[in-house]
Amino acid sequence: MAPKVLVSDKLSETAVQIFRDNGIEVDFLPTLGKEPEKLIELIHNYDGLAIRSNTKVTDKILERATNLKVIGRAGIGVDNVDIPAASKKGVIVMNTPYGNMITTAEHAIAMMFAVARQIPEASASTHAGKWEKSKFMGVELTGKTLGVIGAGNIGGIVCDRAVGLKMKVLAYDPFLSDERAAKLGVTKVKLAELLKRADFITLHVPLTDKTRNILSRENLAKTKKGVRIINCARGGLVDEEALADMLKEGHVAGAAFDVFAKEPATENPLFGLPNVVCTPHLGASTTEAQENVALQVAQQMSAYLNTGAVENALNMPSVTAEEAKVMGPWLKLAEHLGAFIGQMTDEPIKAINILYDGKVAEMNLDALGCSAIAGVMKASNPDVNLVSAPIQAAERGVQVSRTTQAKSGVFDAFVKLTVVTDTRERSIAGTVFSDGKPRFIQIKGINIDAEIGEHMLYTTNKDVPGIIGTLGRIVGENGVNIANFTLGRTEPGKDAIALLYVDEAVNDVVIGKLKETGLFQNVSPLEFAVA
Incomplete structure (x- = not known):
């Protein structure tokens, strides 16, 4: 049939x-x-x-x-x-x-032109029978500095078009490699530097917990006076009320928005303001x-x-039905390993190395590798999948390598993931137990045995008395229930880690109180897709 x-x-x-x-x-x-x-x-x-x-x-x-x-x-x-x-x-x-990558990128460029030359307002004025030539004094794009937040697929196209317009392009993207930046002809910078130097700022990142309000009131205040803001990516990346205030004050010279925090947008703080160009989410709307x-x-x-x-x-991973029966838990493990490191890394990744030990080395390593890479990349782009993750990694100049070896330890098989940046290496290893459940077995070279849950809390500290009590007390006093508590250390009195599996997401209040104790070098809430 x-x-x-x-x-x-x-x-x-x-x-x-x-x-x-x-x-x-x-x-x-x-x-x-x-x-x-x-x-x-x-x-x-x-x-x-x-x-x-x-x-x-x-x-x-x-x-x-x-x-x-x-x-x-x-x-x-x-x-x-x-x-x-x-x-x-x-x-x-x-x-x-x-x-629709090219279409969305072109719309961002069009919006930049529109706000630079006040085209919509000038058109409306002229249609009304006025001739207000002196009222609409614009600025050229040539020679101006464009700050691109997010230099992935769409952002990369915008960079290319802007370079063609003879603009100076600054790019902020934690996953942008030096090689990829050079190929695009842009200067890779930190966000603070981009805000300080850019005449125009355009956003091309997904909406995540890390990017929500990336142009907050505080960050908008750090921008260059007379800056113009373009958002054709996702609503919620910019504090719209703060932007409206700064437009009224004259700190921001103009804005062009295709997306809004609430859509359909029938009302918004930006509506009705002079030199604000608004379109109804038309980024992908071309024939x-x-x-x-x-x-x-x-x-x-x-x-x-x-x-x-x-x-x-x-x-769904790209595997056959026969492979899925055996590989399902290992694919999930690979994703969890990547997700751990992806959430812990906020600088450009140069390399991802994957070690397959024991019987797992005989499985579909392409699928496992894609799952691990997707786990890493999802921290910055939740829309990434097993097919697009390797492509995005390659475009950003990330070198991916894999090594296989015969059984070398107490486990029949394990996977170890190492990510390399300019300043450090991060590694984590895991295995799948006989019950089919993935487990973390090593972090930073420290052996552990940690069940993986949807909500987790990871800390690093020196091995001193009081760590367990402090963690338990603070999370408990703030209504967070601990399902599983795993500890590990290199040797007495040296580096130690804790990994807590909790019933609900750990909020900023808990994180702040833990940091205030001065006992922890790092306190990081983590989320995993365990379903």
Whole structure:
């Protein structure tokens, strides 16, 4: 029986035809995504669901999706898909991360021109029959300094275009290597230096806990007087109220925003202010981009439904069904090892080295490596997946190597991940026990035996009395329950570590109180995708 796909948002006829050409039955109902109750009634009939942004794939829809095998999102953002629920249901979620990169980058450049020359205001004035030539005095881009926050796929294109415009480009990106910066023709700087020197600042990072309000009131105050801010990435990267205040005060000369903290944005502190250009999230809205992502998602879904090939999946490693039975826990371990180091590293990564010991060295090392790299990269880009992670690492000049060896210790197998930066090396090792659960067995060369949980707390300190009591007291007094407590040390009185598996995320209050004790060299809350 032929697979059956539902297209619940607007895709082109060409994309729909790709499904048919691959022997897949298609129901093209482009308005169904706006009728969730009706979608719930029909979803059980389909093996695949192709969507854009209008369809919200909730846990309620997934509960009724008894035959659904794959969801394909024509575009990069998957905020409208409950990925954990899809994973639990065994449904693959694919996106098309590269189909709209150029379009979004071009929109950022267009917005920069618009705010530099006050084009929207001048156009409205002229349409109104006025001729206010002297009112709209703009600035040139040539020779100006552009600060690019985030030099990944889209940010890299913006850098390239800006260099072509004869701008001086500064790039802040913790994962940008010297080699990649040189290739782009940009100067790699710290955020503080970028804020101080840039005439224009454009953002091209995902919204994460680390990037939320990266242009806070405090950081905006550090910017050069007369700076212009462009955000075509994600709402929430800039404190919009603070920016509005600084626009009114004249510290910021202009802003151009395509994305907002709350969307649809029917009201916003930036609306109505002079020399603020606003568009309704048009970054990917070109004919070419919309067609590209539609064709790509149809091809990806067809390949999976017909052959099992997986491309650009956000919640599934690229392994065969036979491999998955054995490798599943090891793939999760590799991801956890990467996630640990990724969350602990805030400077450019030069190299990732992976050691496979014992029986794990005989598995699908490409898939394991992708899982480890994805774990590292997700700390800065949660949209990364097993397919895109190695590409992004290569683009940033990260050298990835692997070594295999026969069983060398008490464990039948283990994986050790080492990340190299300009200033240090970080390493962590783990194994999978007979119960199928991944464990951390070594951090910084210190042997441990740590169960991995969704919420964890990692500390480093000198091996002195009172550490256990201090940790237990402070987290307990602040309502954090400890599920598992692991300690390790090099030797008495020397370097020691603690790794706590806790029932809820450790907040900034707890972190602050632990740091105030003066006992800990490092206190880091960690999050792991254990589902």
